[in-house]
Amino acid sequence: MTEEDKMDARGGIGGSLAGVDIVEEINRLRKERNAIILAHYYQKPEIQDIADFVGDSLELSRKAAETDADVIAFCGVKFMAETAKILSPEKIVVLPDMDAGCSLEDSCPPDKFKAFRDEHPDHIALTYINCSAEVKALSDIIVTSSSAEHILSQIPLDQKIIFGPDKHLGAYISKKTGRDMLLWPGVCIVHEAFSETELLKLQAQHPGAPVAAHPECPAYILDHADMVGSTSAILKFAKEFDGDTIIIATEPHIIHQMEKAVPEKNFIGAPGADGNCNCNICPYMALNTMEKLYVALRDLEPRIEMDEELRLKARKSIDRMMEMASATVGQGDLGPNDLAHGG
8 A cells, every 4th residue: 555545544644634624733733742843944934834844954953842832743755753752752753755865865874874884894974964874874963054164173184074964064064174084985866956157157147146156065166165154054144135136046945935034036047057946846745745744743653663772773873963063053043052962
């Protein structure tokens, strides 16, 4: 039986929700379940608008941990929901579609990452949060795009480092800091899709418009960026920039938050090879829908389950990040540092 068939059998999505007011039902279930709805910036606008919190992945998990909610409905991708479970083991965590994965996570299978670490025993692993719980457990320190540089500055210059799974983020940090790191060869398919040629054409059409780019982009895109930062940092830049037009080189659904915050400005998504930004919509994030969110709240499934030994190992690398990244609070996706030693 397919997942769609299972949903139909439970009174799920395939036509059986006809006549149901999805928004009303989600709001009802949110109260009944004492649930909190989290939405990443890359979610569809209707999901962002119904969420209790919209933000970067770690920021969302930490906000949820601070609440007294019994249920976390995480509208994002699997590694984000896993992070929420790592930080809030006592809460039920559901993901509207368990197939909402991540190309960076897929590029770094735990067994291969462990073998790679074993081949380089003199290296520590500085690992981007976009990875599985198993890879987090195999890592020494987790980093975000906001905290990576600050954390790296605290590591002795003679310490050899593996950085994974995003080779573009690793290369950007390496170039910016002058630190040589052994890079795992993973990429984000969304940020890989941007075209340098089409970006240059767009810049020519909008002279003076700055380019704000996520460091998951390849160097040939970052070389043309006026600002490089996390999704939260890009949003902050968009709000504070004095001009009226900005080119955005990250998943285009974040533009929804920009248009809500400063509707008088013009935000243009950086194009892919076909000259538009449609190819840069994350196919994994797009798997989450309002209907699936409703079913997840109704059935409390699909649910993130995690072995306690694995959770504690993964938590250790996250705790190290939060301890080392306290000076970056307010600069991106890190909130108050009061959860570093939580359960």
